[in-house]
Amino acid sequence: MPEVLGGSLRRTGYGYEVGVRLPWYRALPLSCVGFGLTVDGDEVAPQRIRLHVNDRDYALEELAELYAEHWFVLDEAGLRVDADEPLGAGEHEVAVEVELRPPYIFDEETGEVVSFRRVAEARLTVS
Amino acid sequence: MSAGPQIGVTLYSFTEPYHAGEYTFEELIRRVGELGLGPGVEIVGFQSIRSFPAVSDSFASRFRGLLDEAGLVPSALGANIDVCRRRDRRMSDEETVEVLEAQIRAAKKLGFRVMRVQFGAAPDALEAALPLAEASDVKLGMEIHAPHSVDHPTILALRERFDRLGSPYLGFIPDFGASMESIPPGLLAHWRGLDAARPDVIEATTEAWGRAHRGESDPFEERRRLIEEATELGDGPGRDLAALTMNLFGHQSPAAWDEIMHQVVHVHAKFYEIGADGTEPSIRYADLMDRFRRGGFDGFLSSEWEGNLFSPNVDPFDIVGRQQQMMRRYLEGS
Numbered sequence: 001m002p003e004v005l006g007g008s009l010r011r012t013g014y015g016y017e018v019g020v021r022l023p024w025y026r027a028l029p030l031s032c033v034g035f036g037l038t039v040d041g042d043e044v045a046p047q048r049i050r051l052h053v054n055d056r057d058y059a060l061e062e063l064a065e066l067y068a069e070h071w072f073v074l075d076e077a078g079l080r081v082d083a084d085e086p087l088g089a090g091e092h093e094v095a096v097e098v099e100l101r102p103p104y105i106f107d108e109e110t111g112e113v114v115s116f117r118r119v120a121e122a123r124l125t126v127s
Numbered sequence: 128m129s130a131g132p133q134i135g136v137t138l139y140s141f142t143e144p145y146h147a148g149e150y151t152f153e154e155l156i157r158r159v160g161e162l163g164l165g166p167g168v169e170i171v172g173f174q175s176i177r178s179f180p181a182v183s184d185s186f187a188s189r190f191r192g193l194l195d196e197a198g199l200v201p202s203a204l205g206a207n208i209d210v211c212r213r214r215d216r217r218m219s220d221e222e223t224v225e226v227l228e229a230q231i232r233a234a235k236k237l238g239f240r241v242m243r244v245q246f247g248a249a250p251d252a253l254e255a256a257l258p259l260a261e262a263s264d265v266k267l268g269m270e271i272h273a274p275h276s277v278d279h280p281t282i283l284a285l286r287e288r289f290d291r292l293g294s295p296y297l298g299f300i301p302d303f304g305a306s307m308e309s310i311p312p313g314l315l316a317h318w319r320g321l322d323a324a325r326p327d328v329i330e331a332t333t334e335a336w337g338r339a340h341r342g343e344s345d346p347f348e349e350r351r352r353l354i355e356e357a358t359e360l361g362d363g364p365g366r367d368l369a370a371l372t373m374n375l376f377g378h379q380s381p382a383a384w385d386e387i388m389h390q391v392v393h394v395h396a397k398f399y400e401i402g403a404d405g406t407e408p409s410i411r412y413a414d415l416m417d418r419f420r421r422g423g424f425d426g427f428l429s430s431e432w433e434g435n436l437f438s439p440n441v442d443p444f445d446i447v448g449r450q451q452q453m454m455r456r457y458l459e460g461s
Contacts, residue, residue, distance in 0.1 A: 021146075025139060025142045025146075025171070025174055026171050026173040026174040026207065027173045027174070027177075027179075028173075029209065029212045031212055031213065031214055032211075032212065064214045065214075067212040067213045067214075068212075070173070072177050073146060073174060074145075074146070074148070074177075101211070103207075103209035103210065103211040103212040104207050104208055104209050104210065104211070104245050104247055106210070106211050106247070108246075108281060109347070111217070113211045
């Protein structure tokens with residue numbers, strides 16, 4: 001599977017964006033993915049994060065409804081953070097947690113989808 | 128006289144270089160042709176095609192042309208039955224039929240005559256999709272993948288329905304990972320090499336797997352106990368590897384495939400590693416090749432390499448080639 005962290009960290013008008021890749025072998029519905037982000041040791045509040053995918057921005061809480069839209073495996077998506085202050089120049093410790101619930105793998109006894117967690121950490125230089 | 132089982136590969140085996148951008152979808156197909164890893168080519172729709180299950184005329188025509196140029200043929204389309212895509216409820220049978228039919232149409236457009244389906248599709252949904260499958264000349268193959276087996280209740284219910292309907296367009300796709308001999312040695316070596324590896328959890332896992340394999344205990348109970356133990360010990364990575372071990376490496380005997388041989392439409396020739404002696408240490412390939420050849424199977428043995436889970440630096444093209452050499456050796460020698 002690809003590295004979760006695409007390796008890009010860039011400043012945007014409202015804060016910054018972290019590039020992410022889907023750590024699975026096939027495209028998954030957006031309703032099947034969840035994210036956590038920690039930058040320089042501080043967990044980023046989920047309400048401040050939007051997922052940029054398929055040329056659109058979605059609040060993380062919107063993803064659960066999006067069962068008909070897919071994140072394609074070859075596409076880098078972006079976690080766009082609305083930050084109070086700009087990210088300082090230089091390196092930052094970025095940790096992304098992706099939770100995957102592949103919609104075709106479920107426990108027949110409990111009826112629950114099997115969930116996988118992928119965590120990636122890197123020191124990225126902001127551009 | 129039957130031509131016997133044919134050889135092919137699923138592009139799933141090349142997930143790593145494809146995701147890394149080293150090969151495009153088209154380049155993978157050309158490489159498969161160049162290296163003689165066909166003639167059968169299988170793809171996973173949601174991996175290879177952005178718009179899937181929608182397939183444009185131009186994409187379909189390019190795909191068919193590419194296969195022709197490379198001397199390859201389409202073997203099977205891997206469909207996915209995403210029954211849990213909604214957070215609030217499971218997909219209904221009607222919705223499942225829609226999902227099946229969209230992918231059957233894609234299969235036909237791309238030239239596939241076999242489509243892999245998954246256990247989320249219930250017997251009723253498959254029966255409802257049968258008319259379109261027959262009209263499209265696309266056989267639906269239910270994959271029997273670990274932890275399922277030919278006698279698991281889910282599969283027994285399908286066998287009963289398929290037997291009742293008696294259509295050649297409803298069959299099975301054995302995945303050899305459901306009928307393994309042992310835990311892949313490469314997995315254990317990888318696990319032991321991890322910094323935070325706990326020998327006690329590794330040992331508990333190999334013992335639990337062994338007991339389940341010998342039929343001394345219920346595999347699901349062993350898995351539950353093992354994961355609980357690893358969680359209590361605070362071993363996160365160990366818990367994940369224990370779960371993987373108990374889920375992926377199946378206990379069905381190779382001989383049991385005989386029970387459904389007449390309904391096999393395609394095979395996932397799963398493998399994890401090929402040793403220096405040219406054999407797969409945890410899967411009885413000699414026995415399986417003999418069984419499928421004598422059983423009259425003349426569809427595709429589609430090489431499916433899944434060792435990327437614990438062998439990140441292996442060249443998938445090379446290892447698929449070695450696995451296919453092994454399969455041919457057994458098929459020709461028996």
